[in-house]
Amino acid sequence: MYVGSTEGDTMAKNEVLLEVTEKHLNTGLRGVPVGTCRTSFVTPSEGVHYCGYPITELASFEPEDIIYLLFNKELPTAEQSVAIRQDLASRAAIPGDLESVLKALPKFGHPMDWLSVGIHTLGMLETTNDWKEDALNLIARMPRLMGLIFRIREGREENIPADDTSLSMVERFVRTLDLHDSDDEKMKQIISTYLVLHMDHGGGNLSTFTGKAIASSKATVYSSMAGAMNALSGPLHGRANQSCLEFVLKVGTSDPVEVEAFVRAELKANRPIFGFGHAVLRSEDPRATVQFKLGSEICPDDENFKIVTTLREVAPRVLAENPKISNPNANVDIASGALLHHAGLTDPTYYTTFFGWARVAGIGAQIVDERSIFRNGKGTPIYRPKYIAEAQTLRHIE
Ligand code: NMX
Ligand code: MLT
Numbered sequence: 326m327y328v329g330s331t332e333g334d335t336m337a338k339n340e341v342l343l344e345v346t347e348k349h350l351n352t353g354l355r356g357v358p359v360g361t362c363r364t365s366f367v368t369p370s371e372g373v374h375y376c377g378y379p380i381t382e383l384a385s386f387e388p389e390d391i392i393y394l395l396f397n398k399e400l401p402t403a404e405q406s407v408a409i410r411q412d413l414a415s416r417a418a419i420p421g422d423l424e425s426v427l428k429a430l431p432k433f434g435h436p437m438d439w440l441s442v443g444i445h446t447l448g449m450l451e452t453t454n455d456w457k458e459d460a461l462n463l464i465a466r467m468p469r470l471m472g473l474i475f476r477i478r479e480g481r482e483e484n485i486p487a488d489d490t491s492l493s494m495v496e497r498f499v500r501t502l503d504l505h506d507s508d509d510e511k512m513k514q515i516i517s518t519y520l521v522l523h524m525d526h527g528g529g530n531l532s533t534f535t536g537k538a539i540a541s542s543k544a545t546v547y548s549s550m551a552g553a554m555n556a557l558s559g560p561l562h563g564r565a566n567q568s569c570l571e572f573v574l575k576v577g578t579s580d581p582v583e584v585e586a587f588v589r590a591e592l593k594a595n596r597p598i599f600g601f602g603h604a605v606l607r608s609e610d611p612r613a614t615v616q617f618k619l620g621s622e623i624c625p626d627d628e629n630f631k632i633v634t635t636l637r638e639v640a641p642r643v644l645a646e647n648p649k650i651s652n653p654n655a656n657v658d659i660a661s662g663a664l665l666h667h668a669g670l671t672d673p674t675y676y677t678t679f680f681g682w683a684r685v686a687g688i689g690a691q692i693v694d695e696r697s698i699f700r701n702g703k704g705t706p707i708y709r710p711k712y713i714a715e716a717q718t719l720r721h722i723e
Contacts, residue, residue, distance in 0.1 A: 345357060350713065353604075354529070354710075355604070359528075359529070359710075360528055360695070360699075360705065361528070361699075362527055362528030362691065362694075363376075363398060363691075363694045363698070364376060364395045364398075364525050364528075364687055364690045364691055364694065365395075365525040365526065365527050365528075365687065366527055367526060367527040367605045367606070369605060369606055369607035369608070370606075370607060370608050371611060372606055372610050372611040372612060373525065373526050373527065373611075373612070375391065375394055375395060375524070375525055376394050376395070376398045376399065378394075378400075379611070380522060380611055380612055380615070381611050381614070381615060383521060384518060384521055384522060384615045385518070385521075386400075386521055387406075387493065387517065387521075388493075388494055388495065388517055388520040388521055388524075388683075388686075389406070389409050389410050389413060389493065389494060390406055390409070391520075391521050391524055391686070392409065392413070392464060392524075392686045392690075393405060393406070393409040395524060395525060395686055395687055395690040396457070396460075396461075396689075396690050396693065410493070412461070413461070413464065413465040413494065414465070414490040414491065415465075415490075416461055416462045416465035416466070417465040417466060417468075417469065417488065417490040417497070418488070418490065419447065419450070419466055419469055419470075419488075420450050420451040421450035421451070422450075423443065423446055423447065423450065423470065423473065424473060424477065424485075426442070426443075426446045427439065427442075427443065427446075427473055427474065427477045427478075428477055428482065430442060430477075430478075432478055432480065434478075435558070435674060436474060436478060436674055436675045436677070436678045437554060437555075437557070437558035437563075437564065437677050437678060437681065438558070439474045439478060439678075440470070440471075440474060440554050440678045440681050440682075441551045441554045441555055441558070442551075443470045443473075443474060444463065444470070444547055444550050444551045444554060444685075445547060445548065445551045447462075447463060447466055447470065447547055448545050448546070448547020448548060448551070449547075452545045452546075452547060454545070456540075456546060456692060456693045456696045456697050457693045457697065459545060459546035459547065460546050460689030460690065460692060460693050461689070463546060463547065463550060463685060463689060464685055464686055464689055465494075467494070467682050467685055468494045468495070468497040468498040468501070468682075469488050469497060469498075469501055471498050471501075471678060471679075471682050472485075472497070472498050472499075472500070472501025472502045473485070473501060474675075474678065475501075475502050475675065476501065476502065476503075481503075485501060485503075486500050486501060486503055488500075488501065494520075495513050495516050495517045495520070496513065498516065499512055499513055499516075504669050506669070507668065507669030508668070508669065511623060511667070511668055512668040512669055512670070514619075514623070515619070515623075515664045515665060515667070515668045516665075516668070516679065518615070518616070518619055519661055519664070519665070519679055519683065520679070520682065520683040520686075521683075522612040522615060522616070522657065522661075522683075523612075523657065523661075523679070523680050523683035523684060524683045524684060524686045524687045525684070525686070525687025525688075525690070525691070526684075526687070527605070528691060530562075530604075531556045531557070531559075531562050532553040532554070532556040532557035532562060532563065532681075532684060532688065533553065533684070533687060533688050533691055534556075535552050535553050535555075535556035536549045536550055536552060536553030536556075536688040536691070536692060537549070537688070537691055537692055537695050537705075537708075538708040539552045539553070540692045540695065540696055541695070541696075541704075541705055541706065541707045541708045542707050543696075546689065546692060549688075549692060550685060550688060550689070550692075553684070553688050554681045557677060557680060557681050557684065558677060558681075560597075560599070561597070563677040563680040563681065563684075564677045565597075565599045565600060565656075565658040566599075566600075566657075566658040566661050566662050566673075566676040566677055566679075566680060567662070567673045567674055567675075567676045567677055568597075568599040568673075569599040569600040569633075569658045569659060569661075569662050570629065570662025570663065570665075570666060570673040570676065571673050572591075572598075572599050572600075573629050573632045573633055573636070573662065573663060574629070574673075575587075576632050576636075577632075578632070579628070579631035579632045579634070579635045580635070581635050581638065581639055584632070584635045584636060584639050584640075585639045585643060588636070588639060588640050588643050588644075589643060592643070592644075592647075598640050598643075598644060599658060600613075600633070600636065600640075600655060600656060600658045600659035600660075601640050601641065601644055601652075601653060601654065601655055601656060601659070602644070602650060602651070602652050602653065602654075602656060603651075603652045603654075603656045606652055606654070606656065607651065607652050607654075608652070608654055609637075609641075609654040609655050610654070610655060610656045610657050612656075612657040613637075613655040613656060613657055613659050613660060616657075616659075616660040616661055616664060617633075617634070617637065617660055619664065620633075620634075620660055620663065620664055620667075623667070624663075624664070624667045627663065627666075627667045629662070629663040629666050629667070630660070630663045630664070630667065632663070633659055633660050633662075633663045636655075636659065637655050637659060637660075640653070640655075641653040641654050641655070661676065661679075662676050665679065
């Protein structure tokens with residue numbers, strides 16, 4: 326059993342950890358400690374804390390300040406806040422022709438695949454091979470990449486406004502996106518909150534774990550991040566936010582009786598109730614609570630927001646009837662789609678790209694820590710967990 330800090334007491338590479346028993350196997354590493362994390366931790370009741378701060382205290386900060394926090398482990402002073410903006414602006418220009426690559430992609434391809442290809446392309450255009458430089462360069466280039474994915478995938482390739490690096494990251498995305506009939510101020514507030522809430526979630530969430538595992542081979546930040554985005558694209562992980570709004574559009578009513586009937590029918594058909602449940606949390610995710618509060622301030626009468634509000638009441642009660650579900654409460658994905666939709670971003674297939682955009686900061690900061698701080702700067706060795714041969718496999722060599 327893991328009994329706490331073992332600083333200075335590291336395992337020999339060929340030593341087998343005997344305390345892991347059969348019940349831990351094939352559980353997706355549930356409860357098996359594999360490392361330490363300097364950027365964030367998650368508690369079952371209070372959710373994620375970035376560098377010790379509960380997420381609810383950080384929700385209204387600017388994304389750039391939270392990027393500073395994740396990389397420097399302290400909130401910026403006023404001067405440091407100006408400096409991180411200037412630093413990111415100085416890195417923002419894309420060093421080559423990203424647009425031609427995006428224009429060659431199949432328009433029907435999923436936006437998460439576009440995001441992964443886009444990040445790989447940025448890496449092919451320039452890699453410094455310095456972990457922190459590459460992580461910050463990628464973060465700085467994400468708003469333009471995101472805007473270009475929307476513009477080019479939607480066939481709005483003409484007259485794309487030039488990037489303006491004097492703007493904030495969110496403003497740069499909104500400028501590139503250039504949706505004429507949207508309320509840009511509301512969109513900026515919703516995206517800004519979204520980014521802060523989604524930037525990091527402990528060391529073991531699948532996309533972060535995947536990114537760090539790839540980086541442990543000393544693949545580049547860009548290759549590692551593209552792999553992380555592929556992990557995020559799965560419906561049980563990041564793509565739950567897309568599925569959740571698709572689900573809401575399908576429900577089409579905020580009447581609690583009809584919503585309950587819909588939830589029960591989905592469960593009967595063996596489909597997950599998206600936006601509920603979590604691997605670590607055991608109460609409503611505070612990030613969901615923050616988004617419900619924002620929605621009740623800016624769009625209480627929005628139809629989709631009303632549906633997710635009903636789902637928040639109904640689904641936990643129905644899910645709690647099944648004792649194997651560890652957490653029947655709302656997770657981060659429940660309300661984010663309704664808010665993005667209200668802001669004018671009406672196509673749910675794009676929603677996971679916002680999750681990816683945000684998480685590039687947390688994954689980037691964690692890769693920098695694992696590769697250049699841990700083990701006195703030597704970095705964590707290449708990931709190589711042990712798998713036990715099944716009896717059936719062993720029979721063949723007897
Ligand atoms: N709807 C239906 N079934 C569920 C749900 C749900 N919302 N949550 C858990 N279960 C099932 C789960 O599939 C598992 O079934 P089985 O034993 O047949 O494999 C069982 O309940 C026990 O699962 P848990 O231990 O409660 O949860 P686990 O840690 O395995 O999975 C999630 C966590 C998040 C994958 C799971 O709750 C889920 O599939 N939720 C719906 C999808 C979703 O909203 N994902 C977003 C999570 C947040 N994120 O960004 O990654
Ligand atoms: C989340 O943000 O909730 C995650 O990435 C999922 C997790 O922590 O396992």
